[in-house]
Amino acid sequence: MRKKLFIKSIGALLAVLLFTTAITANAQWLHHLDHLFIQYRLPNIYYATLFVGAIAKLATIAPMLAIFITLAVLLLRRNDKGLAFWALGNLVFASAAGYLLKQLLQRSRPDQIQYISRTSYSFPSGHSLLIATFICSVLLLYFFSEKKPPLLLKLVLLFLLIAVAGGRIYLGVHYFSDVITGLLLGAGLTFGTAALFYPYLLPAQTKDKRIRKSRVLSWQKGILGVLAALVVLVSGLSVFAVKFYHSSQKIADSMYSPVERTGKRKTPNASEPMSILILGIANDAKRKTDFRANTIMVATLNNQTKETTLVSIPRDSFVEIVGADYEDKINHAHSIGGPEMIMKTVEQFLDIPIHHYVSVNMDGLQTLVDAVGGVTVNNDFAFSAEGIDYPKGKQHLNGWEALQYSRMRYEDPKGDYGRQGRQREVMELLIKKMLSTKSLFSYQKILDGIGENGRTDLTFEQMQKIMTGYHSCLTKIDSQQVQGEGFTGDGFTGEEGISYQRIPQEEVDRVKELLHKQLNIEEKE
Incomplete structure (x- = not known):
């Protein structure tokens, strides 16, 4: 029987791998299968919708935990400790596996009208996984107790299976493949853990005899179990890597916006320093502008010093606009000539090469902060902005709150310099969060946020190069501010009556020296 459980487990998990791979590769056969069930599902029947929706609540983690805890208590009273711990532990294990797979793939729910609105991700169906885990666990509990389940119980279990699994398709909250994969994953893991701990789940009178008999082959079975676990783990990670790669490539392609530059600069090797111009464009949904760059930062990445320097340039800096033949606010360069003109202007102003640019509009900042779960800032003084109160000290902000926090300047005694300081603070926190392992579970939201609101002249291959070759630099960030005089x-x-920032020559020389050192320019001269 143990061998049969192993075979069933491996067969079910291989089927899970097949469906997972097909979803990742966007296989046409699976697409047709899913939409076949959507096309011919039953129309919305009010009482049927209420009924299957109510039944589905049973197949959620809280009720299932309550049921399995009750079963565990009853088994412990019968002195079946092995069965009690296995049943409860397997439920937790199966739930965690399903949740992890759901977060890694992040498959959207069917886009047709759902009879009951649902959020979160679709693959695999958590309700189907839990009901399969429950049904298989009950049947195995009867088997290990050497009893046959009553016919009435079998009919009840069959009814629950149809009502929950079929109900997910009827309600339109899952694809057919989501439901089948959930059932297979629940069954596969339940059979697998039962096979793995088989000798310890047998009745007391036969347990000792079976354990002694199986000791000779226990190492073989242990290796088989470890290999099966490794296959599932490696397969899952491989599928995640493939999906992440394709999603990243798609987003990078949508962001790609090259610039025409004379004497085009070659992307440095990872052993060489690199500079990137970061622009925050104030064309958010609420405040339409002429696309001036209200945030201008130069980031230098140096693999030798293992450091990133982030220099903020005041948007009102009075400089020569390269290509326009006159002096104006530096942020006007973007609205006049786009990324190309502002890159040339910054290059001349600071006497450094700008290898690439990345621009993000203000909607993008809000989306990215929400995607990483918010940021915790340390506010220097209490103020209010857009109806939001920001007390002094540490506080956790969501996307909208972080956006208003970083753009406020009228109540700041430092004016625009205070705002730039908060922008650098939010930017640093955002970079650190995006590089953390926790961000893996939100990678699709992060990529979507960047793709919808970002533009860059970096190709996908160049982005990969930066993330792999310069990753260590991004963990240490030195923030600097170009100081001017109003x-x-x-x-x-300048135009009469307009406020500007004049940057003293000694301040320009200070920043030049800092950036030249970071970019190893002095060594080349």
């Missing part, structure tokens, strides 16, 4: 234009130096 003045009002008189019609000759």
Whole structure:
């Protein structure tokens, strides 16, 4: 019987791998199969919808935990410790496996109208996984107790299977493949753990005899169990890697916006420093603008010092706009000539090469912060913005709150410099969160947020190169601020009545020296 359990487990898990691979590869046969069940599902019947929706609540983690805890208590009273711990432990294990797979693949739910609205991800169906785990566990409990399940119980279990699994398809909250994979995963893991702990789940009178008999082959069975676990783990990681690669490539392609530059700069090797111009474009949904760059930062990545330097340039800096033949606010360069003109302008202003640019509009900042679960800032003083109160000290902010936190300047005694400091703070926190292992579970949201709101001249291959070759630099960030002196234009130096920031030459020289050192420019001269 143990051999049969192993065979059933491996067969079910291989089928799970097949469906998972097909979903990752967007296989046409699975697409047709899923939409066949969607096309011919029953129309919405009010009482049927209420009924299957109510039944489905049984196949959720809280009721299942309550049922399995009750079963465990009853088994412990009968002195069946092995069965008690196996039943409860297997439920937790199967639930965790299903949740992990759901987060790794992040498959969207069917896009047709759902009879009961649902959020979160679709694959695999958690309800189907739990009901399969429950049914298989009950049948195995009877088997190990050397009893036959009553016919009435079999009919009840069959009814639950049809009502829960079939109900998910009827309600339109899952694809057919989601439901089948959930059933197979629940059954496969339940049979597998039962086979793995088989000698310890037998009745007391036969347990000692079976354990002694199986000791000779226990090492073989142990190796088989370890190999099966490794196959599932490696397969899952491989599927995740493939999906992550394809999703990243798709997003990178949608972001790619090259610039025409004379003397095009070659992307440095990982052993060489690199500079990237980071632009925050104020064209968010609420405040439409002429696409001026309200946030301008130069990031230098140096693999030798293992450090990233993040330099903020005041948006009102009065500099020569390269290609326009006059002086103006530096952020006007983007609205006049796009990324190409502002890259050339920053290059001349700081006497450094700018290898690439990345621009993100303000909607993107909000989306990215929400995707990583928010950021915890340390506010220097209490203020209010857009109806939100920001007390002094540490506080956790969601996307909208972080956006308003980083853009406020009128209540800041430092004015735009205070705002730039908060922007760097949010940017640093965002980078650290995006590089953390926790972000793997939200990678699709992060990629979607970047793709919808970002533009860059980096190709997908160049992005890969930065993430692999310069990853160590991104863990240590040194923030710097270009300091200027405010003045009002008189019609000759700047437009009359307009506020500007004049950057003293000594400040320009200080920042140049810092960036030249980071980019190893002095060593080449």
